[in-house]
Amino acid sequence: xxxxxxxxxxxxxxxxxxxxxxxxxxHGMWIxxxxxxxxxxxxxxxxxxxxxxLKKIYNVDYKRPVNEKRKCPQCRAPMSTFNYAYNSNIFxxxxxxxDSVWIDAExxxxxxxxxxxxxxxxxxxxxxxxxxxxxxxxxxxxxxxNLIFGDFIKVSLEEITDERNPLFVKIVWLVLAIIVVGxxxxxxxxxxxxxx
Numbered sequence: 001x002x003x004x005x006x007x008x009x010x011x012x013x014x015x016x017x018x019x020x021x022x023x024x025x026x027h028g029m030w031i032x033x034x035x036x037x038x039x040x041x042x043x044x045x046x047x048x049x050x051x052x053x054l055k056k057i058y059n060v061d062y063k064r065p066v067n068e069k070r071k072c073p074q075c076r077a078p079m080s081t082f083n084y085a086y087n088s089n090i091f092x093x094x095x096x097x098x099d100s101v102w103i104d105a106e107x108x109x110x111x112x113x114x115x116x117x118x119x120x121x122x123x124x125x126x127x128x129x130x131x132x133x134x135x136x137x138x139x140x141x142x143x144x145x146n147l148i149f150g151d152f153i154k155v156s157l158e159e160i161t162d163e164r165n166p167l168f169v170k171i172v173w174l175v176l177a178i179i180v181v182g183x184x185x186x187x188x189x190x191x192x193x194x195x196x
Contacts, residue, residue: 001030003025004070004073004079016039018042027105029102033094033101034099072097080094081094082094090114156173157177
């Protein structure tokens with residue numbers, strides 16, 4: 001595999017036990033989407049990761065030059081550029097067939113800081129850590145499954161009312177909330193009628 005910036009051969013490496021392929025010229029790294037998600041969750045929990053100033057991020061309208069089309073280090077197909085988390089103004093290159101992402105050298109800490117400075121993503125990282133460390137908070141769901149429904153509706157309302165989310169994301173959360181409410185109502189209706 002070759003670096004899409006300088007064309008040097010990428011070196012296989014590990015960060016926090018997650019496999020990456022890095023550029024020897026320090027231009028960036030190639031990482032699978034799955035590993036990127038796990039790595040960011042670990043980085044959010046590290047004290048050395050500074051939280052981003054989200055107000056500054058949202059007020060900047062940075063776009064990479066359109067003529068800069070990079071090729072996938074793995075399959076050599078053109079990669080698509082996307083704005084991480086829709087509104088982070090951190091633009092990454094993705095190869096869909098390889099399900100991997102190219103991250104420029106300066107973008108990695110920006111990603112970790114963005115995730116730490118974004119309370120929703122920060123909560124997700126902490127939630128995953130609590131889940132895998134066997135936190136007793138999960139027993140509250142076992143004892144009262146209705147709490148799952150309440151927590152889901154609470155998160156849905158946060159996403160729908162968040163002014164940073166694009167309209168499409170708000171619509172998806174609204175539809176999901178309606179579906180969940182319908183399923184819960186149907187469940188209770190069937191349960192009540194089965195006892196008669």
